[in-house]
Amino acid sequence: NSIKNRKTLKASIKRHGSSKSFKPKPIVLVGKGVTFDAGGINIKNDPDMYQMKTDMLGSAVVYGIIDALARLKVKKHVIALLPLVENMPGPKAVKPGDIITAYNGKTIEVMDTDAEGRLIMACTLAYSKNFNPSHVIDFATLTGQAGSITNDEASMVMSNDDNLVKKITDIGNNEYERVLRLPIYKEHRSQITSPIADVKNVNNDINGSDSIIAGAFLEEFVPKNVKWLHFDLCKNYIKDEDKYYPAGSTGIGFKSGLKLI
Numbered sequence: 001n002s003i004k005n006r007k008t009l010k011a012s013i014k015r016h017g018s019s020k021s022f023k024p025k026p027i028v029l030v031g032k033g034v035t036f037d038a039g040g041i042n043i044k045n046d047p048d049m050y051q052m053k054t055d056m057l058g059s060a061v062v063y064g065i066i067d068a069l070a071r072l073k074v075k076k077h078v079i080a081l082l083p084l085v086e087n088m089p090g091p092k093a094v095k096p097g098d099i100i101t102a103y104n105g106k107t108i109e110v111m112d113t114d115a116e117g118r119l120i121m122a123c124t125l126a127y128s129k130n131f132n133p134s135h136v137i138d139f140a141t142l143t144g145q146a147g148s149i150t151n152d153e154a155s156m157v158m159s160n161d162d163n164l165v166k167k168i169t170d171i172g173n174n175e176y177e178r179v180l181r182l183p184i185y186k187e188h189r190s191q192i193t194s195p196i197a198d199v200k201n202v203n204n205d206i207n208g209s210d211s212i213i214a215g216a217f218l219e220e221f222v223p224k225n226v227k228w229l230h231f232d233l234c235k236n237y238i239k240d241e242d243k244y245y246p247a248g249s250t251g252i253g254f255k256s257g258l259k260l261i
Contacts, residue, residue: 031062
C-alpha cells in the first residue's frame with residue numbers, strides 16, 4: 001500500500017489502457033503465488049513444510065491458462081493477475097494483531113499470519129476493478145480443509161453466479177477435476193467482522209469451516225456487479241501417484257479453468 005507501489009500499479013494500468021478501452025469487458029484471472037509458505041510469525045508445525053514451495057499453484061494455473069489461450073489463439077480478452085510473495089518469519093514480517101489496509105481501502109485485522117494467501121488475493125481481487133471486468137475467476141491453494149471435505153476427490157468452489165457454478169461443475173466432471181460448491185451465508189459474513197477493523201482474515205472461534213470463512217473474506221474484495229468464481233484447490237494440488245495423476249504437483253484447475261474460458 002505504499003505510494004511507490006500505487007504509482008507502479010497506476011503505471012501498469014496506463015500501459016494497458018484505461019478501463020473504458022476494454023471492449024468487451026475482460027475476464028480477469030487471479031492466481032495465488034506464495035512461492036514458499038512457512039506460515040510467517042504463526043510458523044507452521046508441519047513435517048511436510050518442504051512441500052510449501054508448491055503453494056504457488058494458483059499462479060501457475062493462471063499463467064498456464066493465459067499461455068494456452070495465447071498459443072491456441074483464442075479470441076477472448078483475458079487478463080491474468082499474479083500476486084507473488086514468500087511468507088517467512090523475520091523482523092519485517094506481518095504480525096498477529098496488525099491492521100493492514102487493502103487496495104480498496106478496507107482494513108483487515110490479521111489474526112493469523114498463516115492465512116496470508118487470502119491477504120494477497122484480497123488486494124488483487126480489489127485491484128481487478130481497474131480493468132472493468134465482466135468476470136473474475138480466482139485460483140488458490142487457500143485452506144487445508146478444502147479437499148478433505150470429499151477425501152481429496154474434489155476442489156471447493158464459491159461463487160455469486162449459479163450459471164458459472166453449473167458450467168464449472170459440468171466441465172470438472174468431464175475433466176476429472178471435480179468441484180463442490182460451498183455456500184456463503186450472511187452468518188458467515190458476520191463471522192469475519194472485526195471490532196477494530198472492517199474484517200479479520202480468520203475466525204479462530206470456529207472449528208471446521210475455514211474454507212467457507214476464507215471465501216466469505218475474499219468476497220469482501222470482489223468488485224461490485226462482477227460475476228465471481230473462487231477455486232480453493234487445496235488439498236488436491238499434490239498427490240501420490242494414482243491412475244489419474246503422476247506423483248507430485250497436479251496442476252489441478254488448469255484444464256477446467258481453460259475450458260471454462
